[in-house]
Amino acid sequence: MEKIIVRGGHQLQGTVKVEGAKNAVLPVIAASLIASEGKSVIKDVPELADVYTINQVLENMNASVHFDNNTVTVDASNRLTTEAPFEYVRKMRASVLVIGPLLARYGHAKVAMPGGCAIGSRPIDLHLKGFEAMGAKTHVGNGFVELYVDKRLKGAKIYLDMPSVGATENIMMAAALAEGKTVLENCAKEPEIVDLANYLNKMGAKIVGAGTETIRIEGVDKLYGTEHSIIPDRIEAGTFMVAAAITEGNVFIENAVPEHLRSVISKLEEMNVIVQEEKNGLRVIGPKQLKATDIKTLPHPGFPTDMQSQMMALMLVAQGTSVITETVFENRFMHVEEFRRMNAKMKIEGHSVIIEGPCNPQGAEVAATDLRAAAALILAGLIADGVTRVTELKHLDRGYVDFAGKLAGLGADVERVDEHGNSVLPYVHVEPINRSIAAKLS
Ligand SMILES: CC(=O)N[C@H]1[C@@H](OP(=O)(O)OP(=O)(O)OC[C@H]2O[C@@H](n3ccc(=O)[nH]c3=O)[C@H](O)[C@@H]2O)O[C@H](CO)[C@@H](O)[C@@H]1O
Ligand SMILES: C=C(OP(=O)(O)O)C(=O)O
Numbered sequence: 001m002e003k004i005i006v007r008g009g010h011q012l013q014g015t016v017k018v019e020g021a022k023n024a025v026l027p028v029i030a031a032s033l034i035a036s037e038g039k040s041v042i043k044d045v046p047e048l049a050d051v052y053t054i055n056q057v058l059e060n061m062n063a064s065v066h067f068d069n070n071t072v073t074v075d076a077s078n079r080l081t082t083e084a085p086f087e088y089v090r091k092m093r094a095s096v097l098v099i100g101p102l103l104a105r106y107g108h109a110k111v112a113m114p115g116g117c118a119i120g121s122r123p124i125d126l127h128l129k130g131f132e133a134m135g136a137k138t139h140v141g142n143g144f145v146e147l148y149v150d151k152r153l154k155g156a157k158i159y160l161d162m163p164s165v166g167a168t169e170n171i172m173m174a175a176a177l178a179e180g181k182t183v184l185e186n187c188a189k190e191p192e193i194v195d196l197a198n199y200l201n202k203m204g205a206k207i208v209g210a211g212t213e214t215i216r217i218e219g220v221d222k223l224y225g226t227e228h229s230i231i232p233d234r235i236e237a238g239t240f241m242v243a244a245a246i247t248e249g250n251v252f253i254e255n256a257v258p259e260h261l262r263s264v265i266s267k268l269e270e271m272n273v274i275v276q277e278e279k280n281g282l283r284v285i286g287p288k289q290l291k292a293t294d295i296k297t298l299p300h301p302g303f304p305t306d307m308q309s310q311m312m313a314l315m316l317v318a319q320g321t322s323v324i325t326e327t328v329f330e331n332r333f334m335h336v337e338e339f340r341r342m343n344a345k346m347k348i349e350g351h352s353v354i355i356e357g358p359c360n361p362q363g364a365e366v367a368a369t370d371l372r373a374a375a376a377l378i379l380a381g382l383i384a385d386g387v388t389r390v391t392e393l394k395h396l397d398r399g400y401v402d403f404a405g406k407l408a409g410l411g412a413d414v415e416r417v418d419e420h421g422n423s424v425l426p427y428v429h430v431e432p433i434n435r436s437i438a439a440k441l442s
Pocket of ligand 1: 165
């Protein structure tokens with residue numbers, strides 16, 4: 001079993017470059033299924049396990065997919081099959097994003113039910129309600145959800161009970177090729193929604209209002225392959241902002257987009273961190289003494305749940321009592337137990353965690369419970385006394401390209417090793433063919 005070994009006590013300095021956003025590229029690749037003519041060329045694609053998974057989902061449906069040099073090319077002009085089996089959906093919930101494109105193009109989609117995961121139950125009822133409003137019939141059975149529509153989806157007025165990112169994306173993709181107009185209200189406003197709408201519009205769709213709470217979509221008859229560059233990953237950027245802050249470092253985070261990170265910047269500033277906007281990125285300077293604060297996770301532009309565990313690591317060493325309240329996912333505190341193994345003083349009360357700081361973090365053997373928890377435990381390791389060993393790196397590889405290598409490049413003592421303690425190449429440097437096989441097997 002591979003581990004990341006962190007020896008704490010190094011200030012981070014230098015420049016780190018942010019990759020394309022995982023949460024933007026997954027729906028964009030899924031949306032490529034909708035182009036019945038021409039190739040889709042997607043640039044600035046990060047080499048993540050999740051990208052390999054979504055590529056396999058598409059290949060399994062008979063689309064031709066090529067991934068090289070941070071560019072994914074999809075040719076979906078063949079006749080596709082319309083099923084996504086459990087082996088993919090189990091690994092990555094975003095696999096359900098193929099439903100919208102398939103249903104719109106073929107009037108049929110069959111996808112394994114995603115089930116719960118380490119951060120909550122994560123149903124897809126809002127996706128299904130949206131498709132049903134557009135005329136689809138839904139059947140759930142034998143672990144699958146199957147959707148049909150006679151002839152073509154019809155545009156509809158749809159109100160989302162909550163601003164779900166995935167439901168907004170799935171319905172927007174379906175509506176792009178539906179007959180007539182769709183008005184989607186109370187939708188998610190994340191930058192990744194805007195990126196997907198821009199991509200669909202380049203394919204020939206007519207979508208306005210993405211990034212606001214009402215999106216209007218005029219359905220078109222056909223969509224075509226196009227070229228698109230993925231926006232930078234605001235969560236990877238935020239994670240490195242915390243890395244700089246927690247180590248009293250001074251790091252330039254290249255490609256970080258300040259407009260995507262307002263809530264994170266504001267909370268870091270409340271904690272005494274200096275954040276400077278520079279050309280093409282953000283500089284973050286960690287203070288001698290961090291100050292406690294409170295955070296409530298919310299849909300964008302509120303504080304992102306995907307930054308919650310990293311901020312918890314920062315609060316361990318802040319002066320005073322901090323409170324984090326999680327409102328997006330029902331159970332995203334699995335990492336609290338792992339932080340406690342590192343001497344954190346934390347208490348869970350309902351949907352909140354109370355963190356008594358500053359503690360004196362101690363190195364320990366800890367297990368990543370989800371993707372962001374993996375990063376957060378490594379961040380805590382950067383300032384812990386002694387050695388921290390983080391296992392369950394399959395979570396980390398879903399969302400961070402060479403996290404250990406990038407931290408080491410900033411001066412951290414971080415190394416990825418195999419079960420014998422030998423240094424190993426990060427996921428990104430393993431030969432593509434082996435990565436692809438590894439993704440299939442894991
Ligand atoms: C690949 C991707 O982009 N993942 C992101 C996406 O996940 P995802 O799209 O799954 O997140 P959603 O915004 O849909 O989920 C938000 C909340 O709504 C609930 N819900 C959602 C859909 C539904 O049909 N019914 C329902 O009850 C979920 O259980 C959750 O409690 O947005 C999340 C919230 O910002 C991020 O943490 C994830 O990193
Ligand atoms: C929860 C996350 O992703 P996913 O929705 O793909 O599980 C995340 O990126 O932190």
